[in-house]
Amino acid sequence: MMLTLLKNLARSLAVLLVVTFATFTLMFGNGDGIARAVLGLNARPEDVQREVVTLGLDQPLLVQYWHWLRDAVTGDLGESFYTGQSVTEALSSRVPVTLALVIITLLLTVVLSVLLGVTAAVKGGWVDRLLQFVTVLGTAIPSFIIAIVLVFTFAIAWRVLPATGYVTPEISVSGWAKSVTLPVLALLVGAVASAAAQFRTAVLDTLGRDYIRTLRARGISERHVIFRHVLRNSAGPGLTVLSLTTLGLLGGAVFVEQVFALPGMGQLANQSAQVNDVPMVMGTVLVTIVIVLVVNFLGDLATTVLNPKARIR
């Protein structure tokens, strides 16, 4: 098991290096454009060239990447080309916003999707068909439509929740709850719909296994069969689904943060990418990769614990 974990760790580090280098490569070669954007259209060519040097954008790709990587290892992610703000400082205020959205949505997704998936699989009949219809609908409706409907209903028409903005829990817990409710709901609908459908399939698959028939034949109660055996054996595929859902939520947060004007990582990534703010983009990419790798790592770990066969790989 330890060997498996070490292999996963090594693989994660390789992924981190490859992705950060690829991102750096994509943004390389825009030195003049970035310097002009920083200084403004009025800047003289000689000032633009001086700014290129000041920002270190005159260096070869590998040198620039090495400098970034070397500093990043020591915790120094640099400063924004445009605002001079420390990347670490920017991320420290934005990562919690995005993580709050993702974690709350994920927890609710686990509860609701298991509930819906198991109910659909076990009950069957019209309940199953209805829940399937609802999950297809939830998956099909784009989250921006859901977000707009939520804003119109709860913020504009009923005025019970804010349309935009984020309040930190330190300032007001109820304000924080209000500010994340609509964004979480916007993310939740698609996530639950997708995960519930996957859980339903996993539970149906397990219910069709011989050992379930045997358990039932032995007269064990249906509730015991479902909660002790079916859910446990459906957990493997379920974990994979939740792992993918988490990654999907990170992507969805980029959009949701825009719609609700939340100062999260997605908004920062979007703003920075538009103007090629290399240090900010690299900072957000790095944090995102780390989150993805941690989620994958935890998913693998849980699968390994739950399923002994997975340890043999």
Next chain:
Amino acid sequence: MRRSKLALVSAVALAALLAGCTGGAAPGAESSAGATKNTLTLAMSADITGWDPSNQPGYQGWGPEAIWDSLIKCDAFGKPEADIADKWTVSADGKSFTAHIREGQKFSDGTPVDSAAVAASFQYLTSHGGSQGDYKGLKTDAPDAQNITLTWPEAQPMIINRVCNPKITTKALLDSGKVNDKPVGSGPYVLDETATTRGSVYTFTKNESHWNTAAYPYKKLVLKVIESETARVSALKTGQVDGSLITAASYNEVEASGLNVVTMQGQTTRLLLTDHLGKEVPALGSLKVRQAINMVFDRDAMVKNLYQGHGKPAYQIFRPGSDAYIDGMADPYPFDVTKAKALMAEAGYASGFDLSLPTMAGQNHETLMPYVTQQLGLLGIKVKQVPLSGANAIDDLLSGTYPVVLWQLGNFGQSLLDIDIVVRSTGYWNLEHQPDATVDGLWKKILTGDEATRKTAQQDINKYVIEQAWFAPMVNPDGFYAHSPDVKIDHVSDHEALTPKLRDFK
């Protein structure tokens, strides 16, 4: 039993999230100027560009306006108004600006606003930021704490503009090199760092000792960064913000919601025909071809159909009311495709020519380009659209690769700026930078003449570029600033006419 527990957990989780939904004040009430008149909350479509005084664009510049004073301010037409300086003179040779600094002013760190700070702030611009060229060779002479003279090596026809832009801060801050950490200014508001999250919300409290507190009636200023226009409109409608820039797409929705809208015309949609000598595209060297291009656009129809009535036909590139603008001028190139074709034939281009037009996001090209392409096609001009994107897009655009560009370019209240940037061969929007003796001669009159001569010379330049068809002006599109009815905006002081200034919010 366990199933019901599971359902209960779900319900509790949702209930916890929705706990804040009931009771209490409506969202944003505490920061709504409409509710208390104590706080002005404005949405910004882009973040503040840090606190370096040398890097502060005027567009949506409420944060910089709050923090910093200038030596003088410029009004909507670039005329000087008092700020830190209460008296000033410009030397007859146009090289020097002498100012008296009003007494008793203090920076937010408690140090006095004096000539040393003003001198340091101007000297800082000679080596920092994107306007270093404007301050090259600047000398400062401060005989005492309240008087200062700024002297350039050459005459500065735009000396007022040069003086009203720089933000005045302390020498100590500039010397420390930590200009981005915390701003220090003597402006009407002070940054409240405890209630500020960079990139998201900026909070300012009123500087009660500011020399002009009456011009800034709000006790608190809150700036919220909301990139998405949909989100800004929602925030406006729910009272979370008191004002925001909007586009024509949101105009009807905003008006129907009972909000007020200020209309500004700070742009002119135009084709820039910068290859006057025909070096890149030989056909453009012909005056008749450039005039023919001007004749194929039905400006009234463009306003009606492409801008849904939100604009005015444009026949000149300059702002109405500016010195270069010629009042009452009739359309010099009325819409006449037949005549345009005849001019093309006379010029020897009856079958047209190929033309590459760059396109970029944010320029309304998706609406304008099909019409422009179609109309130029009537003259046989085959347009190839070249999409520009990424960090180098503006550099590519200004590189001279594309001698003709379709752009919604700003026009200034101070038309000398337009001439300097767009008309003169050194201007960065004169893309091919081709010399022109007539413009150079008129610019010399501007450099050396009195005010009346300068105005006449500017109008002569306007007439000249119209006769020479250096541009094909089309429309002055409306820009919109939506605001709560509780906030009064009677006047827009911005010489770019793109957003109201902080002092315009009453």
